Amino acid sequence: MNDRSLLLEEENRFALEQAVVGDVVFPEHPEYEARRKVWNGLFDPKPAVIVVCQNADDVSAAVQYANRQGLPVAVRGRGHHIAGYGSCDGGVLVDTSAMRDVLVDATTQTVKVACGVSAGEVIRATQTHGLAVPTGDVSKVGIAGLTLGGGMGYLRRKYGLTCDHLIEAEMVLANGQQVRVSATENAELFWAIRGGGGNFGIVTSFTFQARRIGPTVYGIRLMYSAADVETVLQGCREYLRTDRADVSFNIAIHTIPPLPHLPQHLIGQKVVSINGMHAGEDMELAALDSEPLRKLATPLLDLCGPIDYTDLHTHLDEQVPEGMPAYGRSIYLSTLDDPSIATIAQAVDTAPPTAMAMVWLLGGRMAEVPASETAFGARDAEALFIMEELVIPEPSDAVQKARVSSAWVDHVHRSLAEEQLSVATYLNMAGLEEQPEIVVRATYGANYARLSAIKREFDPDNVFRLNPNILPE
Template sequence: MSKEILAEGVCDLGNREVSHLRDAIHGSVILPGEPAYEHTRKVWNALFDRRPAVIVVCRGVSDVVETVKFASRYGLPVSVRGGGHHIAGHGTCDNGVMIDTSEMRAVSVNPVRRIATVQCGATAGEVIRETQRFGLAVPTGDVSKVGIAGLTLGGGMGYLRRKYGLTCDNLIGADIVLADGSFVHVSADENPELFWAIRGGGGNFGVVTSFEFQLHPVGPMVMGIQVTYSGDDMAVVLRGCRDYLATGTVDVSFNIAMVAIPPLPGVPPHLVGQRVVTLNGMHAGKDLEQAALDIEPLRRLATPLMDMSGPVDYTGLHTMHDDRIPEGVPAYGKSLYVGDLDDEMINVIKNAVRNGGPMSMAMIWPLGGEMANVPADRSAFGDRGASSVVMMESLWQDPSEEEPAINWVTSFYDALRPYAYNDGTYLNMAGLEEDVEAIIRASYGRNYERLAIIKRQYDPTNVFRFNLNIAPVDERIN
């Protein structure tokens, strides 16, 4: 069905059908032209300017059920907006039903069982704040603004990945509204095949309304890693990180960012605009004295421009980079997994970064540790054998900057392809490739066939397709 025909079908619904939906839910139904529409339809990445036919701001599970039934009744596809931070703008859609879960944000913690129950609209920061009241945490990302739902369903890599694995590795149960409007619970014992699929399989199988996470003792104070080196020392810093990780403790997880320093609070004026290499992360151990010793080598890889490493509040650590990528600015990015960070690859990265624009960023997230100990078939996420994931992003504010920004990402990505671990990518940072379906298949590897069969069982008409889509098994292109 073309967008034009679908749009006409939506218009033909008329006020009566929309009124029935409004009467059936506790939340809000927002249509084009209404005051809240322009704000609510937007996602973080302004590269995407999509216009849903209907936006439903849900306040609870019953709202989600009624909205999915409404979409099914009139043959409308569904997008689901949690945090709205995916690089490919998947939280919104054209001419479909957009389910906004931002008012479903409750977080409940059982400190005895070390379990958190989290509604789908909560952000990572809200989960961190509530769990930290009890000195507990679940692995999340490296910033607080990202939505917990999308993060979990796509895997979830953060500062605890080497110690406690991915976010999805710590998922022990979930509630899901399926494409037919039915409501199910999943766990290792209940609907186990669907439980397997949502741990890395994205939003392909329904609207996950609630998550149950296993928590771990972390914080409230941890040893933070916040050290900045000159871009001139990039090669020696990257080699030093590689060598450190070969012998370092799994308590340590950190990200390497190569970026021009923006004019942020606390940044000395003489450093603004300078291209630097920063290490941002933490040591998860309780013994801060030992943690300080363990991270010391990372603080003397070269002469630091700034070093703010030291004891830090775990909650605050995850807000330090919230403004790294501002809301409402166009962004373009890709990622790929790489093998060993050898000297030849380091030179490729160094040359690419040197040619980046003022709002370009390259990141290397070293992997391994506990996340790598999970077999590829244990969850949908798949193979964990890569040493690192490399991400490249560009932002722009003036339309004239769009083409060079995109070209930089593309050329960087192409230059790194010969060093790729496989043909896949981290799917929470994917969707802008030329052949998205090929990337999805490669990223899931042998798990793809199983996922397509599960998709056929739970969403045979592909209602949930505004995502990194896995088509139902009989719709796949072979």
């Protein structure tokens, strides 16, 4: 680099630092090492600079700096995507984690949320007014990534996805311009960000329509032996096929870790857990309606009963500790038929102790929304199957080490993809796909062409590409 280039780089650095209210963290900064980390310890990204944004103007300045320098842009709210999208090597990391405002309007039952807020913060703020926005099932994840990718949680069958409740957003485009989007303003962008991920800009605030629910709901918390996995999956499938829209739950097949709050006799056992809720207001009717789930086999643990809505969403937080190295993939199952269940049962038999398989049963209101109404078009699957495995990679070439260590995940994914004749997946849970473009196209289906056209209009240079990427064709 010659003297003129060095001078220009220094001028650009200085201009960025002057333009931003928040911290500008270059590699020599004392906070650089801590701030560059993402949740998944499998990844060790080293961005050229981290811009810790305090407001939308900071976000605009960071994007404009990246454009001037010709650097890629990564965006981090809470940094929980399993594929490590919350940072990058050699680019500009736009860190929005300091943008944490939550404003609830109890009269209109709406909530305006800044992009760095966690799902748990939204839950706690809205529950003080007896309201809730459908979120995921883990409180630590960021509301931004959750919403942009869809957002499946314990209200999905009752009320739909997180993105279905978005009524307005403010965002920064690839050129640094700030815009507002809604059904009446920049309507195409509004359509695209409801399920289209971070492909079209950086959303700095979200306004949601909330629902009346809580503070007490009927929690469904059951544990069966993994030997009963086929019986449990078949029973859960038939139970939800009887139009029980009030009920949403996830099924996990895993080995019980040594957690202090669990009975010691369960530690080390391979089990099938059912976690979720009944959204009905009458606890007695909810208990009666949930009774078949408690009799699928002989339960090892039955903790069903009234529970605080906020507490319910913290029970799985300990399963996603910061820095945990994990490799995972997911795939939609058009139907949870007996051959698919048999494949899952066989996978469970061969799973290493560090592996977890999850079945999220879908349907209800989530499936009733027309696929063309939002960018999130994959609404007709009966289930989502998720495979995760903890890995301990070598510091060098971590991604390749993870692939070698996680042959189980790839084998199970390949078997189900052959059965389903599709690799479509929930992109919030998409892992290190071998052919990401094929996966993204399959997932969006008929919506992909429209999304690509919107991408071409608002981000023709594909500035926002560190995500499940939609190409500006």
